[in-house]
Amino acid sequence: MCADLERIPRTLLVSERSSFQNQKNQLSAHVGQHHFNYKVSVLLPECGSAPPLLDAALNGFSSFYLIRNLPVYMLLDQDFLQTAVHQGSVYGLSFGCRVDEDPCVALMPNGRLVLSLDKDSFELLGFERKKYRFTKRATSRYVVSVNFSDSSMTPGGRGYQRLLTGLKTHLPLVVDFLVSHHPGGTTALQPLLSRYDWSEHRPSVSTRCLANLPCPLLTSDLQSCDPHSVLDWLGAVDADVSCENSSSSFLSTMVCPEPKTTASSALNVSVSGFLNPHEIHHLIQELRSYLDQSQLASWVALTVHGFTDSPVSWAGDERSVLWSGNTFYSLLLFKDDTYQLHLATGAHHTCPP
């Protein structure tokens, strides 16, 4: 018997094509369900500099906060639950914790708290876990998921008390925590910020102007260009990898997919930090209006990357810790108000919706 490596799945890609005119399009649902966004990259072909409104949208992502050494039981604090979790949308993720080595914590806007723990930590905590789907012998990772809108998880409820005791006395987890709130900001997060050491960060924006960029001829039809090669090419442009495949270069054999054309100039903008899905949605609307007004460009590409060490995958579903595979999605917008959406994740993660 020899190991059949081709059988091992590595990535999952779901492609969807629809139009903004279609009432039932699910773009906003997809954007909203991808809670933890690390980086947004935009590629604008035939564009030298971004128009003011688009520029404002790219630079207008709100700040996020890094709280150092936050004891996790504080996320169950009643004031915090009232001001942040039950009002508006709070996004929280543990920082600097590797999902296959350390305990990781995620707080989602629908009021769900997810703890991804190893065997010893889980046994110390003493709370029930969700059934793990991806291995038959689930000895590697234990996921504890609670929903604060459940009746047992209201302050004073049985489940709430048990989890609080567990996190306070049995397993006093302390993590660095990235947190942001929409629309409240610092006022909503005051119960946490007032007690612990925190720092405010703005997402960093970097802009690159590219000249004579070979671009594939993209149309809104999904069959025109293979999604894998288009995504490869988009990634190569974003990572500044040469697509010329010249015989003298051994570093890259990537090529621009055929049929292709050359754009005299292109703008590549990246925003990275702890980004809010609401603002990504606003950016998509701005990109749509830019595309409507632009005469030269026929398409615009937006890619959103998730966090590698997030304990959850799409829509807060579980992910496998065996291999890496941060989730990301790529949106290609076309002039006729149609779009192509490619949702990707690693193997053994929950399939994107």
Add this chain to the structure above:
Amino acid sequence: MLMFTFVTKNSSSRHASRLLTCGGPCTVSIMSVFMDLNLIQNQTEDRSGLKSLIETAAHLGFSTVAVNYVFEPTTKKKQNIPSPTPINELIDQLPIVQGRSRPIRVLNRLTIVMSDSSHYRPTAAEYRRFDLLAVYPTTEKLFHAACMTYDVDIICISVTEKLPFFFKRAPVNGAIERGVAFEVSYSAAIRDATMRRYTIANAIALVDTCKGKNVIVSSAAEKRLELRGPHDAANLSLLFGLSDADAKEAVSSTCRSVVLHAERRKSAGGIIHTTKTSPEETPPTPDDRDAPAAKRAKPLETE
């Protein structure tokens, strides 16, 4: 307050320990970490080679390594089992593991290359100086004996030559029941193409028989260039026929089981060892219910 570590000699459980706490804040040891349990100590070389090995291992992300002293007894002359050098003589300050704030943990391991059954002496006092004990059987009879009876932690699989015997299910399952792990080393595969074939072929034969349980993957590195990171080692073990989960476990949780098995072996049979941390105000009563009945304070009898 006290923290208990209760290590049992429960032969049917694969994981040889459970943690019980008795109230109050406790220190949490994060145990799903990466380990490399085979760094060869070349006794003829000076110590700087081993120091650079340990530093490279810390840089790659291994939280625990074991320095391996290989002992090959011959019948011609009497040889003494080497005694391990204390770690503080080897390195002044242990390097911090990359991405964490703790220094790397270094254990001592003895590997006995056995070509005769007299080479392993169960009652030898020298074995107690080492944290881990491994054997490398070269015949089928010795392999069977090592799996079923010898009180060791690791059984090494030959990777540099064609397997001298076939693995049978019975001794392999017996070893798995007892908590003994099988080790596959990959540095020979890095050094030479012929060794690569032997490593892969022998490892596939092992994984076929043991179904991927109780397998650890380690480097057997003598130089720092032969060390690979934990994820790379896990990827490599996919070639040996291990599944995704088994491959990840082979560098993390199975190694942890082996280290705990070794701790159990060094102690009498089952023991509670307690560490006293600084006394703090402990919360009242709820934890008293967890203590066994005999330990509850008896009320004072008054006349």
